Amino acid sequence: MRRRHFLATLVAAGAAVTLVAGPQVSKATAESNQLYIYRVSAATDSAAQRLVNEGFDVLENRSGTSLFVLGDDATATKLKAAGFAPAIAERLKPTGWQPPSTRLVPDAATPAAAPAAAPIDETYYGGYHTVRAQYAHLDKVAADRPNLATVVDYGDSYLKTRDPATGYDLKALCLTRKQSGDCALTPSARKPRFLLMTQIHAREIVTGDISWRFIDHLANGYGANAQVTALLDSTEVWVVPIVNPDGVDLVQQGGNRPYLQRKNLNGIGCANPPTSTSQPGVDLNRNTSTRWGTSGVSSSQCSQTYPGAGPDSEPETRAIERLFRQLYADQRGPNDSDAAPATTRGAMISIHSYAGMNLFPWGWSTKHSANDAALRVMAAQMSQYNGYRYGQPGEILYNASGTSDDWSYGELGIASFTIEVASCGSFTPAYSCTSTDFAKNLPALMYVAGKAKAPYQP
Ligand SMILES: [Zn+2]
Incomplete structure (x- = not known):
């Protein structure tokens, strides 16, 4: 019942997330939406903050003067339009792993879930x-x-x-x-x-x-x-x-395919299918009251650092x-x-x-x-x-x-x-x-x- 309720909640809230699991879906998604990690020069904190403010998915990594942005072809276009010069650092493999075969109670979509692992x-x-x-x-x-x-x-x-x-x-x-x-x-x-x-x-x-x-x-x-x-x-x-x-829970199910969920699940209604700059939720590591909302955040509620x-x-x-x-x-x-x-x-x-x-x-x-x-x-x-x-x-x-x-x-x-x-x-x-x-x-x-x-x- 957990999964059915979980899905129902998302749907009831106007979910724009695809949670359907299956080899066809993941294969098609992977082929049509290749993900990359782009290397972007951002030597100064103001350049880093501009990347974040514009809603790019800036990863928790730095090499010298470079930061790293997760996205697809459209992300590269947007980065260029924003004055950055993205270079492909890594071509990501599809993240379409199968969800765990067991559920608290197997639902109609997975009737053959037994034998359940402990x-x-x-x-x-x-x-x-x-x-x-x-x-x-x-x-x-x-x-x-x-x-x-x-x-x-x-x-x-x-x-x-x-x-x-x-x-x-x-x-x-x-x-x-x-x-x-x-x-x-x-x-x-x-x-x-x-x-x-x-x-x-x-x-x-x-x-x-x-x-x-x-x-x-x-x-x-x-x-x-x-x-x-x-x-x-x-x-x-x-x-x-x-x-x-x-x-x-969303990550282990393979979502937010082809990206992966970073935030919690408060705030659903971002683009479907999700893009690198459109992900539901609140960044819990930006949400505390210590200088809340002042740096390394984006005010766009579908960005990864909302x-x-x-x-x-x-x-x-x-x-x-x-x-x-x-x-x-x-x-x-x-x-x-x-x-x-x-x-x-x-x-x-x-x-x-x-x-x-x-x-x-x-x-x-x-x-x-x-x-x-x-x-x-x-x-x-x-x-x-x-x-x-x-x-x-x-x-x-x-x-x-x-x-x-x-x-x-x-x-x-x-x-x-x-x-x-x-x-x-x-x-x-x-x-x-x-x-x-x-x-x-x-x-x-x-x-x-x-x-x-x-x-x-x-
Ligand atoms: Zn983190």
């Missing part, structure tokens, strides 16, 4: 775990290791807020050697906290499975691996594997901000120039793809935060582990406002980072790349988690 085994595109599999995984870890793991339902996705029969719960896992009072939703917790969040951008598919592997590394390593044991004895590790489950109707307008944004406020005390003053004190506890990482970068606040400006020195030292250490470049977004990528890490640092003072994993240099890497990216980034995750007790002290 929910935890449900995958797409060669192994990527679906939302349902991710949630089954959280439940299994908590059931297998009740002394270590607790599942928390922290809210509802946009679709679920509209109709409880659709959409998803929003779920987190708390991992620690549990003692009385641990994993409680109060900022006065005994242990410091580290939070990892992934797949806020649905199409950054490698990131959710990094959370999966991180959870297994911790849950299976307790008592066997000294570093893991020490971490879970002293710290609460929170993992939100899928920040944007509605968007991931920040929403207002700050914190989206249920997914409000829910994760509420979770953060339940986990961390506000330890920083309200002014841009206020420093979080040396006694600050708490750290977070949000993982995106696919540049190979360790980023830290501020993202809305190249102005340094008052904790810049300590954040920069931590980012440099992360780079020692994963080999990525490090800096503020405006220093090595482009400015962006309303992001998760600007919000968690700005509102609460906790040490906050975005890792753009390298994703094997691919927009849609093969599943085997999750092993590569996890291995490369695990030491950086363990390092920042280990600093949660006092991130601004040497």
Whole structure:
């Protein structure tokens, strides 16, 4: 019923998205609408902002003075008309993977869905775990290791807020050697906290499975691996594997074919079939109240960086901000120039793809935060582990406002980072790349988690 309701919701809302799955459809779409990644010279932030403002799908990658734009032949024409000189950097393979064969209840369109895989085994595109599999995984870890793991339902996705029969719960896992009072939703917790969040951008598919592997590394390593044991004895590790489950649901079904859904699903009615500059939803990593709507955003509601109707307008944004406020005390003053004190506890990482970068606040400006020195030292250490470049977004990528890490640092003072994993240099890497990216980034995750007790002290 989930899928039928999901489709019905889209249709009822005037959906302009094609969700029909099948080899004929994907083949035809792929042939008639070849996608490219264009390399575009944008040496200055004003050029980057102009690309975004004009609604182009600017990817999270930079090479020297070049940025990268996803699109088709029409996109190249528009780029030229806007004064840019696009060069083809990559011709993308069709992304028409088949949707998972199982459903909560097989619907009329897929009567032969049985035998159903167990929910935890449900995958797409060669192994990527679906939302349902991710949630089954959280439940299994908590059931297998009740002394270590607790599942928390922290809210509802946009679709679920509209109709409880659709959409998803929003779920987190708390991992620690549990003692009385641990994993409680109060900022006065005994242990410091580290939070990892992934797949806020649905199409950054490698990131959710990094959370999966991180959870297994911790849950299976307790008592066997000294570093893991020490971490879970002293710290609460929170993992939100899928920040944007509605968007991931669409991605795992193969949509928004031939593009891939980045945003949540609030706001449907963009062009059908979708184009690179016409995608439904709100960019959840532009939607927070920190300098909302000021940089790296497009006011066009069908662009990939549409920040929403207002700050914190989206249920997914409000829910994760509420979770953060339940986990961390506000330890920083309200002014841009206020420093979080040396006694600050708490750290977070949000993982995106696919540049190979360790980023830290501020993202809305190249102005340094008052904790810049300590954040920069931590980012440099992360780079020692994963080999990525490090800096503020405006220093090595482009400015962006309303992001998760600007919000968690700005509102609460906790040490906050975005890792753009390298994703094997691919927009849609093969599943085997999750092993590569996890291995490369695990030491950086363990390092920042280990600093949660006092991130601004040497
Ligand atoms: Zn992203």
